[in-house]
Amino acid sequence: MISIGRGDALILVDVQNDFLPGGALPIRLADRVVPVLDRYLHVAERLGLPVFVTCDAHPPDHCSFRARGGPWPPHCLVGSHGAQIVDGLHLPPSTVLMKKGTHPDRDGCSAFDETGLDDRLRLASVVRVLVGGLATEYGGLRTVREALRRRLDVALLTDAVRAMNVQPSDGVRAESEMILSGAIPVQVAMVA
Numbered sequence: 001m002i003s004i005g006r007g008d009a010l011i012l013v014d015v016q017n018d019f020l021p022g023g024a025l026p027i028r029l030a031d032r033v034v035p036v037l038d039r040y041l042h043v044a045e046r047l048g049l050p051v052f053v054t055c056d057a058h059p060p061d062h063c064s065f066r067a068r069g070g071p072w073p074p075h076c077l078v079g080s081h082g083a084q085i086v087d088g089l090h091l092p093p094s095t096v097l098m099k100k101g102t103h104p105d106r107d108g109c110s111a112f113d114e115t116g117l118d119d120r121l122r123l124a125s126v127v128r129v130l131v132g133g134l135a136t137e138y139g140g141l142r143t144v145r146e147a148l149r150r151r152l153d154v155a156l157l158t159d160a161v162r163a164m165n166v167q168p169s170d171g172v173r174a175e176s177e178m179i180l181s182g183a184i185p186v187q188v189a190m191v192a
């Protein structure tokens with residue numbers, strides 16, 4: 001068990017329809033993280049922890065899309081169903097929603113990219129972030145890297161992330177990097 005409370009915040013990265021099976025950029029078994037993330041949300045609400053939720057919100061000419069030489073098909077277009085947060089997450093009323101990747105020429109992969117998250121965490125006196133969501137080796141990894149760089153403590157919610165795995169070991173490698181860099185691996189049974 002780990003003790004969760006004052007100074008902790010929950011960050012959910014890009015849990016959006018386009019990343020679930022059937023979406024524009026589906027991640028295998030990504031739907032499995034939804035009920036797990038919902039349990040973390042329940043814990044956060046009970047303890048009054050700040051909750052931050054990022055959403056990819058791309059313009060049609062975003063630089064990460066293949067038409068512009070990027071790796072991905074169009075996904076999470078602003079205003080589309082695919083860009084909406086998935087059903088099944090009970091977000092506390094105080095949840096802060098943050099859009100990222102809104103500029104055509106900026107990748108916006110980390111939760112810290114032009115979202116104001118830095119200031120919000122400081123204002124809330126957050127010293128440790130609990131990070132889950134999609135995908136492990138993109139939004140997850142980059143968010144964790146940025147958090148560690150800011151000397152925040154990080155708990156990686158290993159049962160609430162899923163990897164794209166363009167290369168089969170991408171997700172495993174990303175998790176290893178995060179843990180070797182100082183993130184502690186956490187599962188929901190340890191907090192709930």
Ligand code: ZN
Nearest residue numbers: 056064076101
């Ligand atoms: Zn994107």
